[in-house]
Amino acid sequence: MTQLKYILSKIQLPEQSVKNTIALLNEDCTIPFISRYRKERTGNLDEVQIERIVKFRDEYEILEKRKKTVLKALEEQAVLTAELEHKIGLIQDLSTLEDVYLPFKKSRKTKAEKARQNGLEALAKIIMSQNAKDIDIIAYKYVKGDVASIEDALEGARHIIAEWVNERSDIRHNIRRQLERHAMISTKVVKSKATEEHAQKFRDYFDWEEALSRIPSHRLLAILRAEKEGFIRLKIEIDHDRALDNIERKILKSNNECSEQIEIAIKDAYKRLLLPSLSNEALQIAKDKADESAINVFAKNLRQLLLGSPLGEKRVLAIDPGFRTGCKVVCLDAQGQLKYNETIYPHPPKSDSTGAIKKISSLCDAYKIEAIAIGNGTASRETEALIRKVHFKNDVQVFVVSEAGASIYSASKIAREEFPNYDVTVRGSVSIGRRLQDPLAELVKIDAKSIGVGQYQHDVDQSKLQKQLDVVVENCVNAVGVNINTASKSLLSYVSGIGPKLAENIFNYRNEHGVFQSRTDIKKVPRLGGKAFEQGAAFLRIKDAKNPLDDSAVHPERYVVVSKMAKDLGKSVQELIGNSALLNRIDLKQYCTDTVGLFTLEDIVKELEKPGLDVREQAKVFTFNQNIKTINDLREGQLLPGIVNNITNFGCFVNVGIKESGLIHVSNLSDGFVKDVNEHVSLHQQIIVKVLEVDVPRKRIQLKLHK
Incomplete structure (x- = not known):
């Protein structure tokens, strides 16, 4: 099966759209770039649809890589036939592939392998024929060496039969289906730990039973954490009698001494080999689904957090509240640059509220503060109450801002590079203030897992979590766009096609040569080639540029189209921008070409109406009930x-x-x-x-x- 056919079997999208998207991905195009600037080729697929194509493309590559490994191993064992190779070629999932490969795996020291070494495979085949009589007499012929008795011979033969039963793909598939439909997960408390304080948060699962197929993701992850920490034991079970009956119907063809031995072997295979293996597999599948659900929750939350309402370019006084250690105060200019810092002690034990109020008032006056950001940690409510007693000369808005992850940032390499001469307390206060100005620009500096907006994020597959969170951050950054002349290295690194190394080069070039005057200047950055420019230029904005399109989401490759629109109307590009009456006069169809269609042209006109429009709402003041303090x-x-x-x-x-x-x-x-x-x-x-x-x-x- 080809990559394209595999992906199409998983998603309901037009074949040509998928085919073109794969081609763009193979050309190292990013998801934000493809979804925004290659709509004609993809048939207007959005980011989510393209992400799914990427997911199934990766799945296919993993499956194909494993197939090659299996085929090579079979070839080395000289057991690969044309029929087997064809069968493997048709397989579409890893579990089926492993079932087919199972009989050919080089066995470790199993009971069946030991029995084979003792020459008992011939006896096992005789029993499996199910037509032999006087099986004890036949088995006696194999009593020699390490086989001390008839029972030893029969037991060894049963071990081989049990392995054969375990290796049958139809039997494994049947039990796998029963587990998928009917498995129950049950838990029992470890009595010796039942009274421990930490165990109490898991007490709901001290005696629990639920269908594995219906258990919510958060509950399964909680149960698995409780088991990992040793507070409970869990089991995955199905109707054993039903499972055994299904196996016996597939194998038993007679009712004699042979079938009695086979029946014993089947029970052994089920209890010792099949159930442990497949129940673990079923639990892992359930865990993978729970991981995916939890990761999706985290991703949704992170997206909403990153696209949180910015205050914008306002002068901010930020406070990291505290009692004994005081409140750390910083003053930031409209671009988030630190202008002043100090510590005040309005709360116990010093309780210098009068001095603190005077200091806040004078700082707001001196630095023309427009808003105050208060961290929501310890002493937050008390500090907010204090600020509301201050009589400001000008209108100053007061916001309470989440501190989640601020301590992680303040001790990070990024923070040390930004503020090498200040300690962690000052850096933390700066982060609080900048979060109010622009949550996205500040939060990208922090490991998303430290922000605390998920469920059981430490229990899920960490590589999958990180990959998904990186995609979310990248999508958010590119949805908003980045001011190349003020952005940090962290923010620049998430721009489509840029990455950490080019972000550092942009940052260093800006420091050495001054601000970028146009998008064309971006090409002067060392090692930023044509591909990177193609992918990233439209997401990098330049304020007050000579060409107004440089501060818009219009891609440089489409500037010619906009210029032609303006020329046909007898206007300049500047006169087009924001002029809905003029833009509505444009007949978009006359600008369609082989590479530029209505999808792109409609986006261009929408952007020209409100160039550089921030997709986020502006921050709003919020006040808690002042009578509720604890x-x-x-x-x-x-x-x-x-x-x-x-x-x-x-x-x-x-x-x-x-x-x-x-x-x-x-x-x-x-x-x-x-x-x-x-x-x-x-x-x-x-x-x-x-x-x-x-x-x-x-x-x-x-x-x-x-x-």
């Missing part, structure tokens, strides 16, 4: 403002202004059935919640979405 202040029935700070498959967590986040279970998001939590709430959404239950000892809060 979990002890919560009461059932209260209606409170809150911000969604994490989304999972089983609901969402909401910050209501205290240390503990409350949970809106999926059943409390709507009166009707909820298929997808994301259809009802989004990350950082401002909502009103109703308090349903408060468990102070366990620090758990149950909420309901109030509409």
Whole structure:
């Protein structure tokens, strides 16, 4: 099967679209570039559809690589026939391939291999013929050497038969199907650990049973973590009698002494070989599905977080709150550059609130501060209350900003390079302020797994998680676009076709030669060739450039088209931009060519209407209930403002202004059935919640979405 046919068997997309997309990928084109600037070739496939093509292309390559390995091994053993090679060529999944290869694998020291070495394979074949009589007399002929008795001979023969049963692909397929449809996962607590404090968060699974096919991803991952930490033991089981009956019907053809031996061998094969192997496989498949679900949740959350509302280029005073160590204060200019830093001590034990208020007031005046960003960690509410007592000369907006991952950034190599002369506390405050100005530009500097917006992210396949998160970051960065003259190396590295090395070259070139005046200047960056320019230029923006298209998402390769549109209207390109009346007069069909179609032309006109439009909403001020400071202040029935700070498959967590986040279970998001939590709430959404239950000892809060 060809790569194209394999992919088409997995997804319902036009063959030509898939074929052209594969060709573009093979030309080292990126997903953001293909989805945005090669719509004619792909038939307007979006990023998600192209990502799926990439996924199945990779699957195909893994399968083909394994097939080559298997074929080579079979050839070396001189057992590869034309029929077997053809059969392997038709296989479309790894498990079937391994089943076919299983009988030919070089055995380690198994019971069956030992029996063969003792010369018992001939006896096993006689028994499997199922027409021999006086089997004990026949078996006696094999009593010699290490085979001390008739029973030893029969047992050895049964071990060989058990291996044959285990290697039959039809039998493995049958049990695999039973596990897929009917397997139950059950758990039992390890009694010696049942009373341990850490075990209590898993107590729901001390005695649990559920269909493996229906278990939610978060529950399976929780069970697997509990097992890994030694608090429970789990089993995967099916109806054993039914499974054995199915095997016996395939093998037993008589009712005699031979069939009695075969029946014993079947039970041994099932219990010792088939069930352990295939139940582990079924559990791994379920784990892979749970991983995929959890990774998708993390990816959705990360996307929403990265595309969070930016305040924009405003002068910001940022505060990293604290009690004993004080509040770290920094002042940033509109581009996020550090202008001043200091520590104030408004809270116990020093309690210098008067001095802190005066200092904040004078700093806001001196640096013409337009907004204040307060970290949401320890002493956040107290600091927010203090700031609201300050009398500002100008209008200053106050925001509470998530600190998640700020400590990771402040101790990172990136932070040390940006602020070599400042300690981690100052860097952390700067990160808080910059997150308000532009969440995307700041969060790309932090390992996404440290941001804390997933579920069981440490339990899933880490390579798959990292790969998916990298795709999300890349898509978000390119959806927004990057100001090449202000972007950090981290942000530049995610631009289509750029990567870490070219990002560093761009950064260094900018420092040495000054700001880029045009997109053409980008070609002067060392080692940035034609391919990288093609892939990345349209995502790199240049403010106040001579050519206004340099600050738009119009690709340089299409500037000629825009110039022709303007010329035909008797206007300049500058006069076209933002002029809907002029743009509506353009007959797009007359600009269609073999390479430029309506998809591209419609995108160009849309971009010219609002060039460089940020797809993100602007940040809005939010105020928590000032009477709620700790979990002890919560009461059932209260209606409170809150911000969604994490989304999972089983609901969402909401910050209501205290240390503990409350949970809106999926059943409390709507009166009707909820298929997808994301259809009802989004990350950082401002909502009103109703308090349903408060468990102070366990620090758990149950909420309901109030509409």
